[in-house]
Amino acid sequence: MSPELSIVLLAVVLPFAAAGATPLLFRALGERTGYVGAAVAAACFGLLATQYGSEGAVELSWIPSLEVALRFYVDGWALLFALLASGIGTLIFAYSAAYMHGESSLSRYYAALLAFMGSILGVALAADLIAIFLFWELTSLCSFVLIGYHTDDEESAYAARMAMFVTVGGGLFLLVGFLLLSLAAGDAVGPAAAFDLAAMLEEPDAVATALRDRGLFVPALGLIAVGAAAKSAQVPLHFWLPNAMAAPTPVSAFLHSATMVKVGVYLVGRVRPLFAGPEWLVLFATLGLATMTVCAILAVASTDIKELLAYSTASHLGLMIAGFGFTSVLGAETGVFHLLNHALFKAALFLVAGIVAHETGTRRLAELSGLRRDLPVTALVAAVVGLSMAGIPPFSGFYSKELLFEAAVEAGHTYDIGALEWLYPAVAVFGSVFTVLYSLRFLALFVGERPTALGDVHRPAVLLVLPPAVLAALTAVVSVDPELAVRAIVQSGVDATAVETHEMHVSLPTELSPAVAMSAVTIGLGLLAYPFYDRLHRGIRAVLAAVPPIGANWWYDATVAALAGGGARLGDRVHNGLLRTYATWTLAATSLLALSGFAATGTPLPLEVGLEAPIAVALVLVVAVVAGLAVVTAPSHVAGVLTLSILGFMIAIFYILASAPDLALTQLVVETLVLVIFLLVIEEIPRYYEVDLGRVVRDAALSTLVGATAFVTVLVTTDARPDGTTAIARYYAEQAVPEGGGTNIVNVILVDFRGFDTLGELVVVATAAVSIITLIVMRPDRTNTADDATDSAETRGETE
């Protein structure tokens, strides 16, 4: 069954349309806009559910001349991700309606959240590399708006900037990677499908071979990996995710645990069939396991419940990346199954954290415990999803972690990877021990003695508890009958991301295997180490505090500070506010570029220059030259300007002699105007100022350079002109009357044949006028008149 274009398109467009209508909706409905959002998300979920079981590509022509089309590709993997996003979105909107009660600028909040959901559905369903990139960056943009929701909070602003910097920066790497990929795909699947990911996935081997033939395999893989790692918070770019917890909790649950951060994982799964190989294995398995371990350790060091969950999210994303990194089919099973499990239990955990923070007023781990009596339902929910996160059998997280262990053990069987064969399973177990530790720590919120300092804890609203309860129920279903989930969606997701097809089965282990032993060791060590949690916690914190450079935040701050400082210094040098500096750089650069252009193309310089000229022309030109010399030696500004206009008028006369009346007229009138403007501003210029020798030399050299460039350009271009009239000139002369209806060829060319150029010049004139207004009227102080006025004369000069 192939998908319906209209339904897929509607599911992607609907959230954007709702986002656009949000300000109006908010005016009419107020805080109930959240329910509209939930309805939109549910509608998207319903629309996409009708496509369940379909597979194939549909497309809508977008930029036909560039072969870019709005293609959608629907298969199990895309549907799994899109259904998760819209389904969890429904719960998040309902939760937001209760959680964000009484907050300000909710209109912006809901609009951004809706736009985000549209973008995430776009990433999931788009089959075109350009469209994927656009939706990808849109999710970063929405995330920026949502993290910076508290606009007056310095910390939120910092976190929002950091997330933007890392994820959008990573997106640029991704774009270059996509371009390299499309270069090779053009060879493999034909230029018409160069951006068509669906076509590439049809022939993964041909694309991989084409990439290797061009030597682009490793660069493309690396660039896409950087993009995915930045988005999915992989080490060493994981630091933005804990900071992003400055966002309201529903946003953290939706964007920064269930969907947006998984986009990187999603893409890794998507392109897996194209790149799977030894490079892929080493890159992603190492990256994923490193992230899993480092972030699990950092989670143990956390003091804030949201920070703990954020590091835990990064750690689990590492698990998924590592799963996809293992090239066996078990790896794909790990990635797909854990993506589903993690989305369910982590979103629920964030919502639980939101309830705890909302009802107790604090998020500090040290101040919270024994909440089971105050929040019994929440405690039950937390128990199910928390144990799933820890990977304790028979909860859902156990099955996917078991798959990871199996894949890690088998990693060495497909490719020869040396010592890594032993290292991967060891690291996987080591990291998982910390996962057990922090999961237990989170559950400790609900057990033990209730601290006396904790004030009155009120019961959460039903709407706050319902969404995490739904997610916990789903987690419980997957835990009890994992085969159900596998049959429903995971198997088709695995088929889309795995290289070979394999029927997937998961169940509780009945006999001892290496993976079962690893699970037992993990859980056993975790339970044994838990009594020493506080010592571990303090120890990791002490190490982090003692050596700041091992924290990624430190590197980010240092990089940003260096960039900002360097930018300011460069700005001061280049942008010093003196017109002469700008003029020097502009003129010198233009001249050098022009001259090097001639040199690069090897234009021959005509050596024989005929000097014959009619006596009248010669006379006019001699006067012009004399005037030019007189400008330099003029005793005052007024005299200089007047002498300069002699030069201009001589050129006008030269035009008349050269039978170009239009040019002459224009030159005459413009010359008059320039003269007047010069005289207007001249009194603002200091009468006389000292000029040091260095500047005289610089000005002289610059003038010589500009003059030489003009001379060479005229010489070369006039020499290159063929003898007699060219075809273009003849065409204009012949067609002016029949086509343009005018005998003045110059004017017919201006308004008719080359009307588009003239239009461009009009825009220049208008822009000049606007910039003059801006420069002069909106200037804060009135001391730089001379610069501005000369600037205006110069701009005018260009418009001629």
Add this chain to the structure above:
Amino acid sequence: MRTTTRVVVPIILVVAVSLFVEGHNLPGGGFIAGVLTTTAFVVVYVAFGLDFLERGVLGREVEPGKTPSRDRVVAAYRRLFAVGLALAVGSGLVPLVLGYPFLSQSYVVLEGIPIYHHLEVASALAFDFGVYCVVVGGLLTILSVVGAE
């Protein structure tokens, strides 16, 4: 100076208009006519001062020392170049509606009109008028803003 201005300015304006109208067949055109018109205004400014147009010609009261951009005349210049740009683009869009490429031009020859007997109306005239408006508006804006300094 002022006497000369009174005599010269109308002549300049008439010349500018004629340059504009016959630009299609003889030397001239929207750009040059626009610059020439601006020159006429410059002569007025130099001879009578910046506020003359408002006070003397339009008979409005002007508070001295007002920010130049807020002057109604400058606002009018700004409007003029905006209108000119819109006209030029608009005249380019008309052929698009009729199914020709952007900015294609045509002309109609009208016969039997009194005095001229034979008049040619080129659609390029509309575009050229746009050019004229942009040049006059743009240059006068620059001039009066700079001049007010």
